[in-house]
Amino acid sequence: MAKAVKEASVRLGASPCELRTRSLTAFADGLKRHKEALFAANREDLARGSSLPAPILGRLKFDEHKLLDVIAGIRNLENLDDPTGKVLFERQLDEGLILSKVTCPIGVIGVIFESRPDALVQILSLCVKSGNGAILKGGSEAKNTNKALFDVLYEAGLSAGLPEYFAALVEDRAGIDELLHCHEDIDLLIPRGSNAFVRYIMENSRIPVMGHADGICHVYVDSDADPDMAVSVILDSKTQYPAACNAAETLLLHRQIAGQVMEKLRKADGPAVEYIEASSQEDFREYLDYKMTVKVVDDVDEAITHINRYGSHHTDCIVTRNETTAGRFQDLVDSAGVYWNASTRFADGFRYGFGAEVGISTGKMPPRGPVGLEGLVTYKYKLKGKGHLVGDYASGKRSFHFADLM
């Protein structure tokens, strides 16, 4: 099956953007037309999983509200520029010998997601828009919903003109470990789920993984901070949505300002936050809750060292009025996002103006940080000559004349 998707992905990748966008329209229409069947399939999953914890049931639910959300996401994608076929540079190497670097789809994306069936719709739409084949594996608790959603989208895609096997759904339980070993046919894995789930994927496959396990984000309040700004940035970073990966987990306070900031935090309006004084390495963890570890530091360098050692290279913030200190922090903190006087919660593809978010990657190699649609493309080099030979350059008969054409 992976090989069939791989072969289809080549044709999908070279298909006109108009066809891919038309397929998205067909996706939205199909979902609307078959919504009652989709809700019915989802009710089966909900009934079967009735003993599951409430937050999981909430994620598992696929109702009118979730349908409107995924359709809005599809409409948004329809309007985005084609990320493929963009010429990144064009260079003359010599007379008549033109090199261009052009974006193209990555190939086949393996998407592995827990409970949320809406993730299937979102990620398949992203793959189709960017010309990538997709192999989807959902959680067993949502198997009826996933199958119903996939069937609707697959039929809609075929009727719009996409090649057979533009996508495939893995239904059996053993499928996940097989997927992790398909490095010849799957070019990128995108896991969606709990930290433990993402970590398992990362540790058990040689296929590149786009994503993040932990989100241990920091706010460091410098001695030169405006204490009121510090308090509002801390509270927004922690409480605006504590379950998000970009919520702050550890608060680092410069010794000179620590008492004043803590006093203001304790008096602040809004949801109560439990501040836990750091007593061991175990406290430098991800709570995903209204809890925050607090550590007092002597200077910005101690903060930087702490973040690079205990953080997850996701997003970290300094609050200060001092431009030099801010510059040092932004240069030396080794994270995908390094902020100055802004909430860590801004780490998000939509807030960055990307129009869509594929995910957030904490790996060092590109794509890094919040990843938009352009994270689903790579590039190839096209060289156009008139029979040019390397031997002529080696012998000195010809020589290179580099000139950038754009």
Next chain:
Amino acid sequence: MAKAVKEASVRLGASPCELRTRSLTAFADGLKRHKEALFAANREDLARGSSLPAPILGRLKFDEHKLLDVIAGIRNLENLDDPTGKVLFERQLDEGLILSKVTCPIGVIGVIFESRPDALVQILSLCVKSGNGAILKGGSEAKNTNKALFDVLYEAGLSAGLPEYFAALVEDRAGIDELLHCHEDIDLLIPRGSNAFVRYIMENSRIPVMGHADGICHVYVDSDADPDMAVSVILDSKTQYPAACNAAETLLLHRQIAGQVMEKLRKADGPAVEYIEASSQEDFREYLDYKMTVKVVDDVDEAITHINRYGSHHTDCIVTRNETTAGRFQDLVDSAGVYWNASTRFADGFRYGFGAEVGISTGKMPPRGPVGLEGLVTYKYKLKGKGHLVGDYASGKRSFHFADLM
């Protein structure tokens, strides 16, 4: 040791380019000053390895000629632009909230190389120029030369002002497997050596690997080709340097032109090439020799399917006068380099005008193809605000006003 290099790499990465370039000058001076000691260390390795095959001894040798080569490489690097600190985009998200995407070093590069000690100098210079820490592991047959070269470069770097542990040399034999498991402290592996060696590295580490195992490159001669151009492109692709990864290994001939091209090839001047008619999948292999597998195909689509199935996604060429056919080939062949009427031997960082070559990558994710100095950097997002909070955007109190500033 990896942790020490990781910590040093943060300071190295934020150091001014002037310091990094000055260190390269110190490298060149040190090599010249200590050349007799280096040659003596190399003579020990050569004596110990006297029973090794001649090609390995040739690669192992470090003499006046190799010294001049590596110094020329260092001089060239000195003149290249700093790849770090480049602003890739700058965008206003809202008034006073500015996002910028800035290149930065990857962190720590693990370099694992067989026999050639000059690779140590070249890659350490590339790492220093790009602000990356380096952990180097050379082949045991060159251990005296590697140690002598490393000591000279390390001392030169420290005296120029680089931080302690800007680089480290792994000397023991067990070190290689330990390196492959240092995914917390090593961000990228660059293997240099035989295909089997590179494949071993790729299969035994979760750290991203930049490189390529096989180079199974193709020339496809279309029915609309100029037969004389086809013959010269084939011969250059095959014979200009058969041991290179970008040399062509398989020749695909359109049925209508196959006889004519083969006749011209057999009469052509230059080194004799053995043409082997494809009889099984085993023939679609890398010879690195004056041998080439020949397969007749019915059309460009059969050629494309063959290349995508049996190639190594490195570099493939079509010879044709037909622009539509060429376009189809360049769109549908899934390789890092897809050429039209030009020798596959052009796949090289210097020939692409990059000024330096880190390596050639056949992975799908960037960097792909020949990789220049910019392959040793990644990027981070810097966000600068005035106390901006996500809660204000969620509540509708503020809204985003995206505007690209460059």
